[in-house]
Amino acid sequence: MSPSTIAPTARTRPPARAPHPPWWRTALRDALIMALLCVCARAHADEAAQLRAAVAVERARSPAPSYTRAEFLARPALLGAWLAPDGRSVAYLLQGERNRGVWLLPTAGGAPRRLLAHTEADTLSWSRDGRWLLLRSAQQLYALATAGQRGSGAIAKLGGRWERSFEAVDPVLPAAAIVLESPPHVSRLPKRWRLYRVDVQGRQTLLHESAREIVDSAFDSDGRLRYLTLVEGEGYTLYRKDGVRLRVAMRCTRLQRCSMLASDSAGLWLTTNADHGYLRLAHLGEDGALRTLHADPRGEADLDQVVLDPQSGQPLIASYRSATAANYGLTAQAQGQVAAIERRYPGRNLRIEVGRGAGARWLVHERAGSQKGERLHLYDPASGGFREVLADAGFRHGRDTVTRIAESSLARKIAFSYRASDGMRLHGFVSVPPGVDAARAPLVANVHGGPFNLTRPEFSAQTQLLANRGYVVFEPNFRGSTGYGLDYMRAGRGDFGNGRVQQDIVEGVRYLLAQGIGDGERVGIVGASFGGYSALQGVTFQPELFKVAVAAVPPADFGWVLRSYARSQDQFSRGIPMSATMRALALDPADPAIAERLRAQSPVANAQRLRRPVLLLAGGDDERVPIRSVLHYAATLRTLDKDVSLFVDAGGGHQLVDPRTREAYLFLLESMMHRRLGGAAPRAPDAQLRAHLRKNLRLAGPDLAPLRAATGASTAAAGAR
Template identity: 50%
Template sequence: MTKFRELCGMLALLALLFAPGQLPAADSTFELRNAIAAQRALPRAPQLPRTAFLESRGLAAVQLSPGGDHVAYLREQGESRSLFLLPVAGGKPRVLVASTQAEQLFWSRDGRWLFLRGSKSLASVSADGRAGVRVPMGGADRRQAMKVDPSQPAAVLLRERVSIGKRERWRIVRMDVHGKRSLLREDPRWVHDVALDARGRIVALARFEGDHDALHRVLPDGSLREVLRLAPMERLNLLAAMPDGSLLMEGNPGSEVPADNFRRLLRLTADDKLQTLHEDPRLEADLDEVVLDPRTSMPLVASYRSTAAATYGVGDAQALVAGIARQFPGRDIAVQPGSGPGAQWLVSERAATLRDPRWHLFDPRTGRHRRILDEATITAHSPRESQLARKLAVSYLASDGLRVHGFLLLPPGVDPARAPLIAQVHGGPINHFRPGFDGVAQFLANRGYVVFQSNFRGSTGHGRAYAFAPDGDYGNGRVQRDIVEGVRWLLARGIGDGDRVGIVGHSFGGYSALLGLTFQPELFKVGVAGAPPTDLGWSMRWLVDAGEQGDLPDRSLRHTLRALSLDATDPAVFARLHAQSPLANAARMRRPLLVMAGGADRTVAIREVTNYVATLKASGRPVTLLVEPGGGHSPLEPIPREAYLFAMETMLQRHLGGPVPEPAGPQLRAYLRENLRAAGPEFRALAKKPTR
């Protein structure tokens, strides 16, 4: 029997060698057993330093030129980045910009210029290194770069606010690479997106109407004709205006029809009939990305990444993209096509076990590819694949019969039946886990924890009906039961030690962690909550009135919350959420808890977090609070990010077992000593000694 089990494990392992980064969806005991056997047969991964999981990737952005002759990329260089240009035909890359704070880059339509976009500025630079223009972003006029102008050789579209007394209007402006501006439209409403014809005229726009979003045709005299009225959580992105008067777009309009529930690739014909051009063949995932031909603007590639990642060719590109996918089995691929019959294509290869994507140039004529951007100086600090956990897409039936999706990370070389189990809950809740690399999840798996990521109902990525399925039950109700039932589903299948289960999360995930410790203490033995709302009703009211959403020009979140039955201005909703909140039930909290927050968070008010912790401390409850001074909703700087992982690891190791944490260095110890506002027994040795 032992030899038979070993043989089964080796066969499963061989199967996984052909799909090393991402495993197919599993909702049967047989598939789970195969996955478990394969992971147990792998060598145990060494304990890696915390810094390996901080996701400081070597490349910030990589883009193929429209003609397919150059690859531009932003390379991390300490606290800034450098812009490089690599010739596809061969030769060494050259530096175009030595130092920039840009985070994204885009090619102009003619392939002669690059736009560098950062949080505070937009700059242009030519492919031969000549500087163009630099303009500030944000500020009083709320300037934002919308997209590259598809009708001009080298221009970008900007959106700007104009204040007229107490009123505001919004301008759509074309700006070329030398700073020359042309006003395309001024509108009293916030314009989400626009489509331009070949002459550069706006022919369609999507805007917020005050109580809903809508798509309009723009008539020759500038007046509007509404063609689609969008319900809450319906989204629409305009991709291109076609010569026949049709519009190419992606989104989920008309999602009250079951067949139209998912985000998909669409065409709105010239007579305003909506056609679906591509959707997930499995009917389980929203469209994640569409890639257009840079010359014709016709769709070539559609990718879906809410469960097991899948990429398909569209139209004449089906066979070509399928051939690319076969060369990267089990990988999440993204394709950037070059224009013209002889142009190279750029392919990125991603997986849960790849912190840094791998980049390849693909020749459509030969079907061959070659790897680029793989020098050691770029990939030096990336963990080896064998050291990271595979990610398995799973689904399970909730107690009311709804199929719930999620992911499972099984540490290599570990018997999951004897390993601690961590439920990691995503933020939002209008968000979802994806199949790619996740630094926190991989960090926990490297420490020997099985990690369960539930895309509970209310998550995005699985259609609008799935997002609305909670019907407002976000307290200790249906959403939380999806998470709890997923944990119990795994335990019943021999995954995780039922006596060593924890729950962690950030933002809404932190709120769920507090709920778990408060209402399911028999299941969850310890919790880690980052930036957690402690009373969701109060938190939602503060967010839309005074927080980050309070001064955004697009105030559609209010209407989305109302549609989700989370409108905290409704007294009944507020009372329901408060009654089920961790704050109102603080007396029930008995389990050890670590809370982390930012002192200047504009998504979750720091006073909400500190009030909850003070309530627990006043009752003698076990709690630790770590606050980043001046920090936002999530830590961004290296030391606060490392502190986040160190504190989480320390907390979980103390109560669930696992390897002893790597000692904190001098900088980290000093940071903890200054910023531990409340120290439970796990952190007293690191906290500042009280003065007498």
């Protein structure tokens, strides 16, 4: 080839310039960009205006009287209620002073009757034929006859070394349960998982045995096992069972969820976020095609629950509860019925149970952030009538009966959104004391644990007690929270030190202050578990904003806890090791760079920077945040002469469940907030609480000096335990 035929190189011929676009195209592009920015700004301004308007409504309400700590801590005596498949009865668990009983209420009217005087069960399930109740406790599964037939008794052991767990009521056979047997965590024998069907006489049938962990199952109309989900690697594989052969139907990897609901002749109903930003209701066809039936119409929340027809197994209702709770009917008939229920209880967090057959009622569970406990209503689809039931069950704190706090005295939980400094739309709730000028009230950020968890539009004893004492309470669902789609949960990108996630919380506080909500000179931060870690981060790195922190069961070094998780049996997703989930969330426990970054940004590594008072609460038998790590942090602060107080429940775990400790926590919280932010002073502790404080308050800083004098609490060094 001669040189004359060789194409010029870039050096011999400059690249051709693209012609300038016509002036009108550039102008149109700029106009569209400006219009989009204006729309976003207008939407943001509208949201802010709506928030201010909602807060103004709260100021116009009547101020609330002061309630006791016991009234906030009291738990419903009604532990749960479950509608029979035929809609003719409601079974419920009722906690008495000494015994927990099982009761049955006819939905057509009439007095309830007690079926069982004493049970250890914490939940009930109806058999498909409605003639049996399956009672589940930690040790056993018990079948209880409801229609006068004989044969009640334990039908399967639960727990144990070869752990057995109740998976579900058999969705096809009249009276049976599905039970899963799992191998011991530590065993020299080959691991085998076994899925059983157990009938109400205790007869068991092996349905499937696998060397891979079984996590889900679905059955055909003849009761044969049709679909199976197994753990494979760090994800799930759904299999269709054809006789003895398993065929891959779908794979869910890297935090994708795929939970079976029911099968039909054309495939499988499931909830999944595979190939979609949000958890939604979908149908997996026999040909492998995945079709979405319902996703959040607002495009912001994960699907929370699907209600199935108790006869056909067809999905009837889709429910969302991340921010604004909403239910949607999925059939023409269900749409009308659900709309009628939503109109009857507007703005409430409703869970609906459906009955089928002649004379069937539906059971509506009504909840709200400003309502302690749930209210139950029977709905008659034929007449459209409603009737409240079991309203007199009451509340209990220890052995004492406690009156329900009137909703008119509780703060409403206002859902709102705000923009982070990087433009991401974030979610949260704010509770404003009724009858209070929010601009002049102290503000407390109450941060949820997890961090892969969320705050829902439901009652919180801690939030409501703080509001009752005069505080505005902010509950952020920062990036990394669940319930708002997979991208939202992943958006933290492992930045859980003094970084982007903490900045979301700080910017949420500043956003509220900018809207005239809260006194910027009186701001505190509280939380448990990861929320406690965030509280410590706040007073360590943002002391100009946060004046005090209360941290329950807090990791003082999040990276240390991650490494502990990697060695534990904890799981965020069933069957997937916690370490695998953390890797998928950019928090690899084995990555030294991540560990060093989190250590360098941890409260314990920056203890010398602390100049605000801190109250720590810990469990001596905490399985997630070892007590030695909390004691080490407290001792470090003490050595540096920092203002630290420490309460240790020696027998408590990560969940501090002792009623005395729960009340001590609220009392100490009130005391710290009163001293530093100026809210209402706590009521004096009674003799029992004083004794509990005297025993367990290991360190008392200056803010708790009066309490120390009153109770004789120790001031010994934290490490002396």
